[in-house]
Amino acid sequence: MVFKRYQERILIRVLALFATLSGASWLLVKGEYPYLVFLLLFISLQLIDFYNFHRKAQLEVEQFVESIHYRDFSRYFDVKEAPLELQSLRQGFNEINSTFKLISREKETQYQYLQKILELVNTGILSYEHRSGEIGWMNESFKNMLGVPYLKTIASLDRRDPALYQEILNLRPGDSKIITLSKDKNVFKTLMAATAFQTDSRVYKLIAFQDVNEALDETEAKAWQKLLSVMTHEIMNSVAPISSLAETMLHRLQETSRVLEGQHDGALEDLELGIGTIRRRSEGLLKFAETYRNLNKITTLNLKRIFARDLFENLHHLMQPTLDQKHIELEILLIDPDLSLEADTNLIEQVLINLVVNAIEAVKDRDQPLITLSGNAAKDGRPVIKVADNGMGMSPEVMENIFIPFFSTKKNGSGIGLSLCKQILLLHKGNIQVQSVEGVGTAFYLHF
Numbered sequence: 001m002v003f004k005r006y007q008e009r010i011l012i013r014v015l016a017l018f019a020t021l022s023g024a025s026w027l028l029v030k031g032e033y034p035y036l037v038f039l040l041l042f043i044s045l046q047l048i049d050f051y052n053f054h055r056k057a058q059l060e061v062e063q064f065v066e067s068i069h070y071r072d073f074s075r076y077f078d079v080k081e082a083p084l085e086l087q088s089l090r091q092g093f094n095e096i097n098s099t100f101k102l103i104s105r106e107k108e109t110q111y112q113y114l115q116k117i118l119e120l121v122n123t124g125i126l127s128y129e130h131r132s133g134e135i136g137w138m139n140e141s142f143k144n145m146l147g148v149p150y151l152k153t154i155a156s157l158d159r160r161d162p163a164l165y166q167e168i169l170n171l172r173p174g175d176s177k178i179i180t181l182s183k184d185k186n187v188f189k190t191l192m193a194a195t196a197f198q199t200d201s202r203v204y205k206l207i208a209f210q211d212v213n214e215a216l217d218e219t220e221a222k223a224w225q226k227l228l229s230v231m232t233h234e235i236m237n238s239v240a241p242i243s244s245l246a247e248t249m250l251h252r253l254q255e256t257s258r259v260l261e262g263q264h265d266g267a268l269e270d271l272e273l274g275i276g277t278i279r280r281r282s283e284g285l286l287k288f289a290e291t292y293r294n295l296n297k298i299t300t301l302n303l304k305r306i307f308a309r310d311l312f313e314n315l316h317h318l319m320q321p322t323l324d325q326k327h328i329e330l331e332i333l334l335i336d337p338d339l340s341l342e343a344d345t346n347l348i349e350q351v352l353i354n355l356v357v358n359a360i361e362a363v364k365d366r367d368q369p370l371i372t373l374s375g376n377a378a379k380d381g382r383p384v385i386k387v388a389d390n391g392m393g394m395s396p397e398v399m400e401n402i403f404i405p406f407f408s409t410k411k412n413g414s415g416i417g418l419s420l421c422k423q424i425l426l427l428h429k430g431n432i433q434v435q436s437v438e439g440v441g442t443a444f445y446l447h448f
Contacts, residue, residue, distance in 0.1 A: 009088070013053065017046050057089060064093045074101065124190075124209035126168075128154045129202055136204055145190070145209055146181065167192065168207055301344040301427055308339040308375040308385065315352050315373070326369070328360060333374035341383040341448045347424045348446075351432075354417045355387040355444050362391025362442060378447070388443035394436040402434065 020043050027036040060077070067075040075097060077090035124142030128135050133154040143149060146164075151157060158165040167179050173196035181190050191210040196203060312332050323330050356371060363369035372388040394402070403422045418432075425432045428448055436442040 009053075013046070013050050017043070017050065020046060060089055060093070064096075067097065068100070071104070122211065125206065126151075126209070127204050127206040130196070130205050131203065142209060145211065168194075171207070173205065301347070303342050303344060305340055305342050306345055306348075307337075308341065308383065309334055309337055311345070311348065311352065311385075312373055312375070314349060315356065318353070319356055322360065323371075326360060326364065328363060328369040328371060330356075331370060331372045333372065335376055339375050339377060339383055341385075343428055343448065344424075347427075351421045351424050351446065352385070352387065354421055358417065359387060359389035359391065359442075363389050365392070366390060383448045385446040385448075386443055387446075388441060390441040393438040393440050393442055394434075395438055399434055399436055403432075 020039065024036060024039045024043060027033075027039060063075075064077070066072075077093045077097075079087050079090045079094070122141055124139065124145045126135070126138045126142050135151045135153060138148075138151065146161070148157070148160060154165070154168065157168070161181075164179070164181065167177070171177060171192060171194045173194050176191060176193035178189055178191050181188060188211060193208045193210075195206050195208075197206065198204070312334065316330065316332065319330065352373075356373075359371045363371065368390075370390045372386070374386045374388075376384055376386075378384050402418050404419060422432050425446060425448075430446065430448040433445045433447065434442065435445070
C-alpha cells in the first residue's frame with residue numbers, strides 16, 4: 001500500500017511531464033513561440049523537480065540499505081518531517097524495519113533460550129569449523145570439565161591436552177568412545193560422542209562430553225557385589241563342612257589320646273596340632289566371608305546431619321593412642337567449623353578409620369611422619385573431606401587398582417578396606433578419589 005502511493009506520485013509526475021511536452025509540441029507546430037518559451041521553462045522546472053524527487057528517493061533507499069547492511073533495525077525514518085512525496089516511502093521503510101526487528105528479536109530469544117538450556121546441562125559441548133578449526137561455541141560444562149576457560153581454535157587444545165586433541169580429531173561423526181580425562185590430578189571417565197552439520201557451506205563438528213564416572217563406578221560396584229556374593233556363598237559352603245569335620249576329628253582325637261596316653265611318641269600331638277590349625281584357619285575364613293557378606297548387604301543408610309568437627313574429634317580420640325605410640329603427628333584443619341554433611345555416622349567413621357590406618361602404614365618409615373585430616377566446601381558447595389599423608393606414595397598402576405576388592409600391596413592385607421570405603425561413599429551418592437606422587441605422599445578425597 002505504501003509503495004503503491006509512491007508509484008502513484010511517480011505516475012502523476014510522468015503524466016504531467018508528458019502532457020506538458022505534448023502541449024509544447026502543439027505550440028511548436030502552431031508557431032506560438034512566446035507561449036512555447038514559457039512552456040519550455042515549465043518543462044525545465046518539471047525535470048528538475050523529477051530529478052530532485054528521484055535523488056531524494058535514492059538517498060532514502062541508500063540510508064535504508066545501509067541500516068539493513070549493519071542490521072540497525074532500530075533506525076527510524078521520520079515521516080512527519082519528510083517531504084510529502086517521501087512520506088509514503090519512509091513509512092514503508094519503517095514497516096520493513098519493524099518486521100526485521102521482530103524477526104531478529106525472535107531469533108535472539110530462541111538463541112538465548114537454547115544457550116541457557118545448553119549451559120544448564122551437565123554435558124560438555126564443543127563445536128568447531130572442520131576446515132579451519134575455529135571454535136564456534138563451547139558451554140560452561142565443557143570449560144569446567146576440562147578446566148579450559150577459552151579456546152580460539154581446536155589446535156590450541158593440543159598444547160593443553162595432546163591426547164584429548166588426537167581423540168577429538170580421530171572421532172568420526174556418529175561415533176562415540178569412552179576416554180579418560182584428568183583435571184587437578186583427578187582422573188575421571190567421559191563418554192565422547194561426535195556429530196557434524198553444515199551451514200552456509202561451512203562444515204562444523206560438534207563434540208559432546210558426558211561424565212560417566214559415577215555411572216561406571218555404580219555398575220562396577222554392582223558387578224563386584226554380585227561376584228563377591230557368589231564367592232562368599234561358595235567359600236562358606238565349602239569351608240563350613242571342613243571346619244565342622246576338623247572340630248569333630250579333634251574331639252575324637254582328644255578322647256583317643258587319653259586312652260593311649262603314654263603309648264605314642266608324639267604323633268598324636270602333631271596330628272592334634274595340625275587339625276587344630278585347620279579348624280582355626282577354617283573359622284577365620286568363615287568369619288572373613290561372613291563379615292564381607294554382611295558388609296556387602298548394606299543397602300540402606302541411617303542418614304543424619306553431622307558436623308565435620310564431631311567426626312574429626314571422635315577419630316582423634318580413637319586414634320590418638322596409636323599415633324602417640326608410633327610418634328606420628330595428626331594435623332586437623334577445618335576452615336569452617338560449621339561444615340556439615342548428611343551421612344551415616346558409623347559408616348563414615350569406618351571409612352576414616354580405614355584411611356587413617358592406611359596412612360599410618362604409609363608413613364611408618366618417614367623421619368617426620370605426618371597425617372593431615374581436613375574438611376572444606378567445594379566450589380559447588382558440597383562438603384569434601386581429605387585424608388593426606390607424607391608417605392612414600394603410589395605408582396599410577398597401583399592407583400588404578402586400589403579400589404578393586406582383594407587387591408592389596410600389604411603382605412597381610414585383605415584388600416577389601418578401600419573397596420568397602422568406595423562402596424560406602426557410593427551409597428552416600430558421593431565418591432572417593434585419590435591423588436598420589438611417589439616419594440611425596442598420598443591424599444584421599446571424600447566427596448559427598
